[in-house]
Amino acid sequence: MSPEDMEDMKEGSMKDPKPKPGIVASDAVPPDDSAAAVLLPTPKLALEHKHPLAIRWMHWVNFPVLSIMIYSGLLIYWADSQHNDLNSHQVYRIGVGGWTLVRLFPDWFYKKLHLEFGLASGMGYHFFFMWFFAINGLIYVLYTLASGEWRYLVPNRHSFSEALQVTLHDLGLSKHHPPKRKFNGGQQIAYTSVILMGLGSLVTGLAIYKPTQAHILASLLGGYEMARWMHFWLTMAYVGFFLVHVAQVIRAGWNNFRAMVIGDELVPYAAEPLGAEAQGKVADHG
Amino acid sequence: MDDNIMNDNLNSDPNPNESNMNGPPANGQKGSVPDTPVSEHNSMQVLAAAEAQARAKAEEHDREILARLRTKSRRGFLVGGVAAAAGLGFWRWLNTRAEVSGIAAPFRKALEFNAKLGRLLFQNGILAPEFSPADAVKDFRRNGDVGLAKIELKDWRLQLVGAANGSSHPRFVDNVAAWTYGLDPADLADGDGTDDESDTPPEAEKVHEDGAKRSAVKPESMEMPQSPPAKMPGLLLKMEDVHRLPHFEMVTEFKCVEGWSEVVHWGGVRLRDLLAAFPPATRSGRPFDASTRPDDIPEYVGFETPDGEYFVGIEREVALHPQTLLAYEINGTALSADHGAPLRLVTPLKYGIKQLKQIGRITYSETRPHDYWHERGYDYYVGH
Incomplete structure (x- = not known):
């Protein structure tokens, strides 16, 4: 074994004495009454x-595409933010009724991000990359349905x-971790929600984009301003999702x-090899 | 020989330790089997050898797994790296294409594609939601003053270019562009004639103008002739000609491309009624009939302010839409100067940037009229 391999195994927490997420010592060797089977060394690793x-492709394509959609969306919101004092209805804010805590976004926010003001270019990007976002998302949903992958999600x-x-x-408030599966309950809820959010962005986006031709849709969403409000907060929710997602991936x-990236995960060897369709024994986060 | 025994033992007896306690097998029955019993010592040896073999096998297996993992990782990250570089290259390529009307060509093409799709799916029968007059704002927001000039109503005329059989009409003049609206001719289409004449509150206009300037759009030529063309034959209509058309009111949501919207109570005449009263020359040569042959007229209608500073174009189907108005009232009172007195374009099918204030000239046009914000990087269509 080369040193890198050893490193690999450590990183994969294969030899970690403490059961890290997903590695349960007893999982490595299946229970067997036969004494010989217990004594004889078995392989430790499996892919x-x-x-x-x-x-994997659709996941990684979505990352830059959604980033550009959020970036260009910011450029579009900026055109509204520049009239903070003028906007009587204040769609983009944190507040209730006539009371507003903060208007989104304040000028310093755009300055901090070093953005260059540009409503025209913002819309240019937005109405170009919306196709990539929509088509990639549509193929993802069709693929998960056709492949049966939806069962895990x-x-x-x-x-x-x-x-x-x-x-x-994960917050360190409980030692108990539920049984390991390919995606745990939290992940299932998060990953399904984010797909529904994507659908929500497309629907609210269409209502804003064609408020007359799609006026029935806009009315169902509670009107043009409400559709804008939803479109905005869905985007904020993506940012929230992204932060938790990255934190969990790092964990x-x-x-x-x-x-x-590569599709395969290093897992403890199991006597009966897990079929491709079998549920994984290693839990992951992210 | 030893190897065979070992394997036999392993294969046939799941528990060699126990079989030892049963004592030696019956003597002399099987010549081929050694007649000495397998000793405790031998059993240990057998086990140790088996363990060593299994360990070797297990380690070999793990080495293979790690080798496969390395191969897959190398390939996966290499492909990923190439894909990421290609994506970054694509982004750079998109942003470095030559600009077409103020925006990089691929984005302009996408906007044109979206517009084509929008026009394909457009249905003239679909109406924007209307509200109760009570929902309308009392003080409609002002945004932008490009092209606005102080014009006395008595000096105002509506130049109409492209009407059929114009020359036989009593309002026909052989050069509508010669009308000066009581303005100093130097202010007409000379580039900066309007700013100091506007009624628009300066703070509102500044933000908008500032925004336009900050948008990294290179100013282009206005596509406006420095002096009016020698001759532009057409009709020179008066406000009374407009008032003669059926009065129409609607309460619709006005939407600004910047992101705000307000419900406004408009009063005026439908543009389609103007088209019926002063029909454009048709393609077929037959009289214009909007209900049976809406496609028989030129594809666009262009609008310009009297000074030629602001100008837009709308598509035929938008011009014929029942909610596209030439408005002269808000909340039942005549338009104020900063809302485009005496006549402005209103349509819930477009953003406010198309709803030109203070119309000076209307042109029926087979080619796409020039458009102020389109030249500054915006979508031409901006259709709702």
Whole structure:
């Protein structure tokens, strides 16, 4: 074994004495009454195919595309923010009724980000990359449905209590971690929600883009201003998702991250090899 | 020979330790089997050898796994790196294309594509939601004053270019562009004739103008002739000609491209009624009939302010839409100067940037009229 391999295994927490997320010592050796089987050394490592190629591509394509959509959206909002004192209805704010805590966004925010004011270029980007965002998202949904991958992603009746356990565990408030699966309840809820949010962005975006031709849609959403409000807060929710997602990926470690690039994850060897369709025994985050 | 025994033992007996306690097998029955019993010592040796073999196998297996992992990682990250570089290259390429009307060509093409799709799906029968007059704002926001000039109503005329059989009409003049609106001719289409004549509150206009300047848009030529063309035959209509058309009111939401919107109570005449009263020359040569042959007229209608500083173009189907107005009232009272007195364009099918204030000239046009914000990087269509 080369030193890198050893490093790999450490990073994959294969030899970590403390059970890290997902590695349960007893999982490595299946229970067996036969004494010989217990005594004889078995392989320690296995590769598990975790993320299909198509999903990896769509995940990584979405990252820059959504970033550009958020960036160009900021340029568009800026045109509104520059009239902070003029906007009587104040769609983009934190506040209730006639009371506003903060208007989104203040001037310093744009300055901090070193953005260059440009409503025209903002709309140019937005109405170009919206196609990439929509088509990539549509293919993702169709693929997960056709491949059966949705079974791992869609929450079930246990997901919510499990999500609570995972959250308490990850915040260090509880030692108990629910059984490991490919995606835990928290992930199922998060990953399904973010797809629904994507759909929400497309629907509210269309209502803003064609408020007359799609006026029924706009009315169903509560009107033009409400559609704008939703479009804005969905974007804020993406940013929230992104921050938690990245934090969890960092927590879960290199082995988990690498699986999103190469597809395979290093897992403890199991006597009966897990089929490609079998659920993973290693939990991950992110 | 030893190897065979070992394997036999392993394969046939799941528990060699126990079999030892059963004592030696019956003597002399099987000549091929050694008649000495497998000793405790031998059993240990067998086990140790088996363990060593299994460990070697296990380690070999793990080495193979790690080798496969290395190969996959190398390939995966290499492909990922190339894809990321290609993506970055694509982004750079997009942003460095030559500009077409103030925006890099690929984005201009996308806007034109979206517009084409929008026009394909457009249905003239779909109406924007209307509100109750009580929902309308009392003081409609002012935004932008480009092209606004102080004009006395008695000096105002509506230049109409492209009407069919114009020359036989009593309002026909052989050069509508010669009309000066009581303005100093030096102020007409000379580039900066209007700013100091506007009624618009300065703070409102400044933000907007400032915004336009900050948008990194290179000012282009205005596509305006420095002096009016020698001759532009057409009709020179008076306000009474407009008032003769059916009065129409609507309460619709006015939407600014900057992101704000207000419900406004408009009064005026429908543009389609003007088109019916002063029809454009048709393609077929037959009289214009909007209900049966809406495609028989030129594809665009252009609008310009009297001084030629602000100008827009709208598509035929937008001009014929029942909610596209030539408005002369807000909340039942005549338009104020900063809202475009005496006549402005209003349509819930476009952002405010198309809803030109203070119309001086209307042109039926087969080619796309020039458009102020389009030249500054915006979408031409901006259609709702």
